[in-house]
Amino acid sequence: MAERKTQIVVVGGGAGGLELVRRLGARYGRKRHDIILIDRNLTHIWKPLLHEVAAGSLDANLDEVGYGGHAARWGYRFFNGSLESIDREARTITMAPLVDAEGFEVIGRHSIRYDYLVVAVGGISNDFGVPGVREHALFLEQRSQADRFRQRLLSLCLRANHQHQTGNPDARVKIAIVGGGATGVELAAELYNAAKALRTYGLEVFDDTKLEVTLLEAGPRILPQLDAPLAETAKQQLTKLGVDVRDATQVTRIDAGLVHTADGATVEADLIVWAAGVKGADELATMSDLELNRLNQFIVRPTLQTTRDDRIYALGDCASCLLPGAERPVPPRAQSAHQMASLIFENLVRAQEGRPLKDFSYHDHGSLVSLSRFSTVGSLMGNLVGGRMFVEGTIARMVYLSLYRMHLIAIHGWVKGVALILIGHVNQIVRPRLKLH
Missing domain, CATH: 3.50.50.60 (FAD/NAD(P)-binding domain)
Structure with missing residues (x-):
């Protein structure tokens, strides 16, 4: 047996x-x-x-x-x-x-x-019971949702590009992102990075000036996991890109193409992304x-x-x-x-x-937020830096990229993990900057 x-x-x-x-x-x-x-x-x-x-x-x-x-x-x-x-x-x-x-x-x-x-x-x-979220907003919880967002984004950009070419100079792609945590902030910056590159990929008159992104955060400031000065640096960078950052703005309802806030205002949007809470x-x-x-x-x-x-x-x-x-x-x-x-x-x-189990001990190694190729901000914690160290710019970007490399090693082991890291460097050179399908 x-x-x-x-x-x-x-x-x-x-x-x-x-x-x-x-x-x-x-x-x-x-x-x-x-x-x-x-x-x-x-x-x-x-x-x-x-x-x-x-x-x-x-x-x-x-x-x-x-x-x-x-x-x-x-x-x-x-x-x-x-x-x-x-x-x-x-x-x-x-x-x-x-x-x-x-x-x-x-x-x-x-x-x-x-x-x-x-x-x-x-x-x-977490939709916090806000009416209309599940019906009218998109989420970024899994790849299929990210693919759906990209396809709709590209369609909107193509439409705006065509409208500009046919006599409508006011055509814009309007996106509302609800949630000023890492996901919302990183998506907002990445959208401007993509928009800047679209003209190179066949959209002759479309660029980041045709994009309107509104970032809505119910709390007093975006990126609450970071210290206030770093969060303010990120907000300034987003504003410089063109993002309309609205702190202390609670969303009360979402309709098709429209976000309602507690102060009585509304935000028009072709795409609405919900990135608030887990x-x-x-x-x-x-x-x-x-x-x-x-x-x-x-x-x-x-x-x-x-x-x-x-x-x-x-x-x-x-x-x-x-x-x-x-x-x-x-x-x-x-x-x-x-x-x-x-x-x-x-x-x-x-x-x-048959041995006693160990208790979990959480070690906060800090938080890093990528603003695409424009900047990276965050803090590092632990024995490596002797406490807490604020980082931004090139150093922060290098540490941010290292997190994904550590993930590759964790799921593949050292040999294949390192090989995939090297392949990734090659792909950055040979593959297109944007995925348009």
Whole structure:
């Protein structure tokens, strides 16, 4: 009789989940373990890059990671599908039916057993109950949404270019971005970078002067994760580009092509992007009896185990981890997911060996915000700089780019990671600056 393998199931192939299955596969292989990754998509793209995909500055086809090939390389299995429910008593998860683009069922509803389960499904944008957001705004939570935004953006730019050529000098492309965090700020700057390049790619009379971007932030200032002087530097740079930055402006309703604010004003927009806040997906509330907070995030202990089941862990944007002595949970950031994946890997090893688990310790390495090729601002923290150091310009840009390189190494290992970094430098020279399809 074949030996029963220890089955570790990771749901969600984002930065944390993909790194975790690589490390598990590299350590255990398939002899006595069955490591399974489940994701509703077939490929992975690093979420902090989605604003570049949306603006056309990055070709996701060249930077995405195919889960199937990655699984073959690192000794785990990949299942394409969506998690529907968790049965803690039976230690099984139920997968929703897999349906193709034409609506035909490829694989019916089925169950997968687990010995250990890690939920790393990420989060979605928090609409805060504002009417019209889900109906009229676009989001940048996954690649398909970034692709949709880019296609609509290009169509609008082509239309404006044609209108200028046919006698309408006032034609503009108007974009409203709700949320002055990193995603909203980086997207605003990247749009101007793309607009400056469009004339080179066949739009003879279109450039950044034909673009009107309004950035709306409900809080007192944009980029609340940065110190006030850095946030002000970023605001000045955006304003210089042409962005209409409106602090302390709360959105109350969104209609088709129109954003309403609490002060009674309206903002006309051909495209509306919602980039304000993060919460867990709505379906998590009915998926199991695991404890959730008011934002639909799994509440986890310092070991990153869920409060009601020692065999179920959660990490990243779908997890809420309030560490002892902390006033707020660990922030939903890429560096948090990376650190959580590292601890869960170690705790899964310890759990199987009967050793005590370790508690999570979050290390804030700082925040960096890219304003495309125009500038980069942020702060670095830790022993490397002896506390906190404000950075901007070339140095900040170099550190910002290094974050993606570290991500490549985390999910591919040193050999292939370094090779992909070198290939990336070559691609910057040989491939077009914009993706126009």
